[in-house]
Amino acid sequence: MNRFSAILILIWSLVPTLGAQDPGMESIGTMSVELIYATNGEVDVAGLTTKELKPETIKALQAVKELKFSEYRLLGSDVSNILNGYEGWASPLRPSKEILVSFQPIKRVDGNRLQMVLEYWQGKQKIFTTNPTLTKGKAFYLVGPKWREGRVIIAVKILTLDK
Amino acid sequence: MKKEKTEELNVKWVDGLLSPEEEAELATLMEETPELEAELFQSRRVTQAVREGVSGSVEPPYGDFFNSQLMRKVDLEIASKTPAKRAERWWQSLRWAWAPAGALALVLAFFAGQRIGKPAVSGAGVAGLDKSAPAAIADLPSIYFTSDQLNADVISDADGEVSAIVVTGLDDLKDDLDLSTASLGSDLKGLPVSYLRSKARNFQ
Numbered sequence: 001m002n003r004f005s006a007i008l009i010l011i012w013s014l015v016p017t018l019g020a021q022d023p024g025m026e027s028i029g030t031m032s033v034e035l036i037y038a039t040n041g042e043v044d045v046a047g048l049t050t051k052e053l054k055p056e057t058i059k060a061l062q063a064v065k066e067l068k069f070s071e072y073r074l075l076g077s078d079v080s081n082i083l084n085g086y087e088g089w090a091s092p093l094r095p096s097k098e099i100l101v102s103f104q105p106i107k108r109v110d111g112n113r114l115q116m117v118l119e120y121w122q123g124k125q126k127i128f129t130t131n132p133t134l135t136k137g138k139a140f141y142l143v144g145p146k147w148r149e150g151r152v153i154i155a156v157k158i159l160t161l162d163k
Numbered sequence: 164m165k166k167e168k169t170e171e172l173n174v175k176w177v178d179g180l181l182s183p184e185e186e187a188e189l190a191t192l193m194e195e196t197p198e199l200e201a202e203l204f205q206s207r208r209v210t211q212a213v214r215e216g217v218s219g220s221v222e223p224p225y226g227d228f229f230n231s232q233l234m235r236k237v238d239l240e241i242a243s244k245t246p247a248k249r250a251e252r253w254w255q256s257l258r259w260a261w262a263p264a265g266a267l268a269l270v271l272a273f274f275a276g277q278r279i280g281k282p283a284v285s286g287a288g289v290a291g292l293d294k295s296a297p298a299a300i301a302d303l304p305s306i307y308f309t310s311d312q313l314n315a316d317v318i319s320d321a322d323g324e325v326s327a328i329v330v331t332g333l334d335d336l337k338d339d340l341d342l343s344t345a346s347l348g349s350d351l352k353g354l355p356v357s358y359l360r361s362k363a364r365n366f367q
Contacts, residue, residue: 024201025364047341066329085204089361095180097354098340104204104360106211117211119179120330124353127333128180128313130302131211133324143328147336 024085026094029114029136031082031160033090033101035075036061041135043071046148050075060139067141067153075152079159082114092154098123099144101154111163112136118156121143136161174337177206179309186356200360217318304328315320 032061036053050073053061057156061067078090080103087104091097100121107115115133119126119144134140134156142154172189175181181189193199304325306315313332320326 024204057366064318064320064327066316067327085201086364087204087357087361089358097358100355100358102355102357106208117207121355121358122336124355126309126355128309128315128330129179129307130304130328131214132328135324138324138326140325143327143329145330145333145336147340148338152336 013075022085023036024083026084027081027162028084028105029082030159031088031090031103032077032079032155032157032159033092034077034091034139034155034157035099036153036155037073037075037147037150038067038069038071038153039148040070041149043073043150046075048072056066057139061141061153064141066143069150071150082158082161084124087117087119099152099154101142101156103156106131109133112161114161118142120154134158173199173203173206176203177210179307183353190356190360214307 017060035044038101039046039052043050053074054062054070058072061069061072074118076092076094078092080088080090081090082103082105084105087102090103091099092101093099097154102117102119102121113133113135113160115131117129117131119129121127128152130142132140136158139155139157142156144152145152146152169192171187172181172192176189270348303317306317306328308315312313313330315331316329317325318327318329
C-alpha cells in the first residue's frame with residue numbers, strides 16, 4: 001500500500017465524524033407543563049385571560065384530596081422536547097420567566113415510564129429538585145405557592161415517549 | 164489552584180448551591196472547556212443514583228464517608244471516560260486537516276456514486292440516557308430543597324403511584340403579580356445560566 005492510499009483511507013475514515021451530532025440532543029419525547037390556579041373562592045381574581053380546564057383534568061385533580069378545590073383555571077402552558085442527555089426547560093407563563101420547570105431524564109423504567117429530575121424555579125431562584133417516575137399521559141402535580149387566596153399547581157405530563 | 168476552584172464550582176453546581184456570581188464563573192469555565200458540561204451532567208446523574216439509595220427524608224449517616232464515596236464514584240465515572248477523551252483530543256489535533264479532507268472525500272464520494280448519510284447515533288452518549296439501567300425504581304421520589312424552611316408531602320393516587328407533591332413553606336406569590344398576563348419577569352437578566360445555555364443549544 002503506498003502512502004497515497006494510506007492517506008485516502010485515513011480521510012475516508014474521518015468523513016462520518018464530520019456530520020456527527022451530539023446524541024444528548026436527541027429528542028426522546030415531549031413534555032407539557034401547565035400552570036393551574038386553584039381556589040375555593042372567587043376564580044375571577046386570577047385574571048380575565050385565563051382558560052377553563054378540560055373536564056377530565058378537573059376530574060383528575062379532584063380525585064386527589066390535597067388538590068381538591070372548587071374552581072380551577074389554566075394560567076399558561078408550554079410543551080417542550082425531552083432531550084436524551086440534556087435538561088429541557090418549560091416556561092408555562094411565556095414570555096414571563098417567573099415560574100420555570102426544568103426536566104432531565106434519568107432512566108427509562110419501561111415503554112411508558114421515565115424517571116426524571118424536575119426542578120422548580122420561582123422568581124429566578126431554584127426552589128426544589130425532585131426525581132419522580134412519570135407515566136406517559138398521566139399528570140404529575142407540584143402544588144406550589146399561594147396566590148390571590150388560591151394555590152398555584154404545576155401539572156407536568158409526558159405527552160409522547162419514543163419507543 | 165484553578166483546578167480546585169473548578170472542582171468547588173462543580174460540586175456546588177451538582178448540589179444546586181451556586182450563587183449567581185459563581186454560575187457566571189462556571190459558565191465562563193464551560194466556554195473554555197467544552198467537555199465540562201457533559202462531565203457535570205454525568206456527575207449529577209451519579210449523584211442522583213447515589214441519593215436514590217438513601218432515603219430522601221433521612222440525613223445520610225457518616226456524611227464524610229458518604230461524600231467520599233460519592234466523589235469516588237464521580238472520579239470512577241470520569242476515569243472511565245478518559246480513554247475516549249484522549250482519542251478525542253488526538254482527533255482534535257487533526258482538525259486543521261478536516262476541511263481539505265472533507266472536500267476530497269466529497270469528490271471521491273461523487274465519483275463512487277455514494278451518498279454520505281447521517282451516521283448512526285448511539286442512544287446513550289456521554290451524557291445520554293441510561294437505557295440499560297435496572298427497571299427497579301424507588302417508589303417515592305426524593306426532594307431536595309434549597310431552603311430549610313420548605314417541606315413537602317408526597318401524595319399517591321389510587322394506583323399507588325406518586326401523583327403529587329405538596330410543597331409547604333413557600334413564599335406566597337405577590338398578589339399584584341399578574342400571572343394571567345405574564346406581564347412581569349420577561350427579561351433575561353438573572354435567569355439561570357443553565358436555562359440560557361439550554362436555549363442557546365436549541366438555537367444551534
